[in-house]
Amino acid sequence: MTRYFSRVVAVAASAAFALGLAACATGSTPSASPAGTTSTTPSASASVDVKQLTVTPGKLTIATGKPAYSPWVEDDKPESGKGFEAAVAYAVAEKLGFTKDEVVWKRTTFDEAVTPGPKAWDFNLQQFSITDERKKAVDFSSSYYTTSQAVLTYKGSKIAAAASLAELKAAKLGATIGTTSLSALNKVIAPTEAAKVFNNNDDAVLALKNKQIEGLVVDLPTALYLSAAVIDNGTIIGQLADNTGGDQFGLVLQKGSKLTAPVTAAVDALKADNTLATLEKTWLSESISVPVLQ
Structure with a gap:
């Protein structure tokens, strides 16, 4: 982060x-x-x-x-x-x-x-x-x-009501390159569609705000901030159990x-x-x- x-x-x-x-x-x-x-x-x-x-x-x-x-x-x-x-x-x-x-x-x-x-x-x-x-x-x-990793989305997205990892596998998800978040996305969620990889956090957040992706994986403290102050109608679906490599x-x-x-x-x-x-x-x-x- x-x-x-x-x-x-x-x-x-x-x-x-x-x-x-x-x-x-x-x-x-x-x-x-x-x-x-x-x-x-x-x-x-x-x-x-x-x-x-x-x-x-x-x-x-x-x-x-x-x-x-x-x-x-x-x-x-x-x-x-x-x-x-x-x-x-x-x-x-x-x-x-x-x-x-x-x-x-x-x-x-x-x-x-x-x-x-x-x-x-x-x-x-x-x-x-x-x-x-x-x-x-x-x-x-x-x-x-x-720090654990969390999945952030916006109200009304296709995955806003997801309650399990299985419900996230077909979603359009993204994370920042070289981060624990990206590793967790690929390892723990293992989406069927290749994850969208961003050069920095700002680009990743912008993609979620523009609804180019349905969910963004970031660490939990960051997800709390983004959902509260950056993403309109931002909502945290949940956190991942595996926090290997977190801060x-x-x-x-x-x-x-x-x-x-x-x-x-x-x-x-x-x-x-x-x-x-x-x-x-x-x-x-x-x-x-x-x-x-x-």
């Missing part, structure tokens, strides 16, 4: 999707976790006193965008724990041994978060794709989300941060116990009515 779409998504897409978990304190007994899961996993800070490594000892300072949009953060209130990234943030905090009351939120721009230098927060999340170039300036945790989002930390290892361990633990999968289903599938196509 292009740099243009990766950031515009967070700003405009979700803004038009005003959709409507907070983690509880860790302890020796099971505690309520985001999205109704139950956690008995020991704190990821068991071997390190994480609370003494934070910018404010005893507090975990988390940053996100200003403003932050749905479905990543609901109603621009990350402290509510509602929205995929807000819920992930509190789940990580819980694994690190912090209660909700010990979490402090700050706001930053996307660009300032990934520039070199000291940070006034412990980690930042606002759909940062993990790249080698960015790793030169900041640290990343392991990935908490891999990976990671938590950003200051370069060389002593928190990088424990934060990564926390993310890995949330992946292992299926908390991340549960949150993804809750906030990036069910709440925005984008079903997984089978």
